[in-house]
Amino acid sequence: MQQVVNVQQPIITPRKFKVYQHRQLDKIEALKKVPDDMRFEMKVVANVLPFRVNEYVFNELIDWENVPNDPLFQLTFPQKDMLEPSAYQRMADLMSGKHTTNEVFDLATQLRDEMNPHPAGQMQMNVPHVDGEPLPGMQHKYRETVLFFPAQGQYCHSYCTFCFRWAQFVGKATRFNSNDADQLHRYLAQHKEVTDLLVTGGDPMVMRTRKLAHYLEGLLQPEFEHIKTIRIGTKSLTFWPYRFITDPDADDLLRLLERLVDGGKHVSIMAHLNHPNELRTEVCQEAIRRLRATGVQIRCQAPLLKHINDDPDVWASMWEKQVQLGLIPYYMFVERDTGAKRYFEVPLERTWEIFQKAYQQVSGIARTVRGPSMSAGPGKVEVQGVTEIAGEKVFALRFIQGRNPDWVQRPFFAKYDPDATWLHHLKPAFGEEKFFFEDEYSKMSAMD
Template sequence: MQQVVNVQEPVITPRRFKVYQHRQLDKIEALNKVPADMRFEMKVVANVLPFRVNEYVFNELIDWENVPNDPLFQLTFPQKDMLEPSAFQRMADLMSGKHTTNEVFDLATQLRDEMNPHPAGQMQMNVPHVDGEPLPGMQHKYRETVLFFPAQGQYCHSYCTFCFRWAQFVGKATRFNSNDADQLHRYLAQHKEVTDLLVTGGDPMVMRTRKLQHYLENLLKPEFEHLKTIRIGTKSLTFWPYRFITDPDADDLLRLLEKLVSAGKHVSIMAHLNHPNELRTEVCQEAVRRLRNTGVQIRCQAPLLRHINDDPDDWATMWQKQVSLGMIPYYMFVERDTGAKRYFEVPLEQTWEIFRKAYQQVSGIARTVRGPSMSAGPGKVEVQGVTEIAGEKVFALRFIQGRNPDWVQRPFFAKYDPNATWLNDLKPAFGEQKFFFEDEYAQMSAMD
């Protein structure tokens, strides 16, 4: 008879959450290793783009001997070239001389408006309406899926420098958020075509469990039988894994997730993981173990980013590590056309080559991952490759998801462009004047 071996759970010491924002940059002792001119550059950028980092991230995840090249440093600390040169210089000149807080704020607001703060028509096209009135804090872009932005979850344990929702966190910009659970529930009850709810932000895991429970527990009622899947987008597994272990209401959170699963809902934690180094700590691995014990699935996604993960070996290693921990590789995204994209974007051809070389290194069990995918206005467009057809070099593309479900899985082709980084850079191949979806998408845009 085989002996059962009891694996002892690691003892995780509780940790106090301590966070630093742009006004506390000088209080981060580790930055004393960084030259003074670089620290000033970081302050300039942090006055335009959001900055927030906690002690766990910079003490446990960053290799300070490898700064500024360390990928987790690049992921969380601002760099000069994240701003256009002229934009950087304008803010640097202002901050170098006599200035007021209001002057810095006004210039930052102007610079942010030049950085496409709300891409893919999300302010105009994605907001659902009831009786002609928009519902704040919700988006309904695809037939099956509703996004909800709880007001209490519109920040993160740390901010990613590449964030495509950066405008949620700065100034007085228009933001998506709602604390109206009744409105969410009424909309979902009325829309039987919706099978998936994605609770997103920011990061919903910054919320106390009782707040999350307020939004989710009612979804177990019979009128929500059509809602099959609850997704929660979060970076907390690697930016604050204590949320699932030693935070005061960590056990309550796990019980809530277990209750949802036991009642028949599919619950997916949509984990944002950008580099294999994020997964190396014992506390992160214990958080993954505890989450999986509730019956939830953990699906992993990230954009491909210059300076952070533009290496196929890093992706292959990350996917393999995810699988070994019981997580599911899900998406490789193309960096969106917003914010600091100029610093992070990689040409589509190179992005596809990195994906392909990483994909070749893993077994079928990790090939659940899809991509590279652009979350563009018309939908999620996958770059399937670069090929030659009838003597013309082209990009092969398809919709993974579309505003019109009929677009999904329809292949289409674009002229080869080695410099293209986004769907808007591409032109139809074979002498066509428009992509097959353009007229219908234009009509959708005009309606909104």
């Protein structure tokens, strides 16, 4: 009879959460190794784009001997070229002379407005209405899926420098958020076509468990039988894994997830993982183990980013590590056309080449990943490759998801453009005037 070996779980010492924002940059001890001029550049950028980092991230994930090239440093600390040169200079000149807080705020607001803060029709087209009135804190872009932005989850344990929702975190910008669980439940009860609820932010895992339960436990009632899947988008698995282990209500959170699973819901943690180095700590791996023990699944997604992960070996390594730990590779995204995109974006052709070369290196078990995918106004558009048809070099594209479900899985082609980084840079191939979806999408846009 084979002996059962009990694997002893690591003892994780509780850690106090301590966070730093742009006004505390000088208080981060590790930054004293960084030259003065670089620290000034960081302060300039941090007055425009959001900055927030906690001690776990900069003590455990960043290799300070490799700064500024370390990928996790690039992921969390602002860099000069994240702003357009003229925008950077305007803010640097203001900060170098006499200035007031209001002057900095006003200039930052101007510069943010020039950075496409709400891409892909988020403000105009995605917000659902009831009796002609918009529902705050909700988006319903695709038939099957509703997004909900709980008011208590509209920040993160640390901010990512590439984040396409950066406008949620700065100034007095219009934010998606709601604390009205009843309104969420009424909308879902009325829309039987919806099968998936995605709770997003910010990061819902910054919320206390009782707040999260306030939104989710009601979905176990019979009138929500059509809600099959609850997704929770989070970066906490690698930016604050103590949330699932030693935080005061960590066990309460795991029990909540268990109740949802036992109640018949598929619960998916949508983990944002940008680099394999995020997965190397013992505390992260213990958080993964505890989460998986509740019956939830963990799916992993990230955009391809210059300076961070624009290397097929990095992606192959990350997917392999995810599979080893029981995670599911899900999406490679194209960096969105917002915020600091100029710093991170990679041409579509190169993005596809990186995906292809990474995909070739992994076994079928890791090939659950899809991409490269652009989350554009009409839907999620996948770059399937660069090829030649009838003597014309083209991009082969398809919708993974669309505002009109009939668009999904329909192949279409765009003229080859080596510099294109987003859907709106592409033109139809073969002499066509428009892509097949353009007229219908224009009508949708006009209705909103």
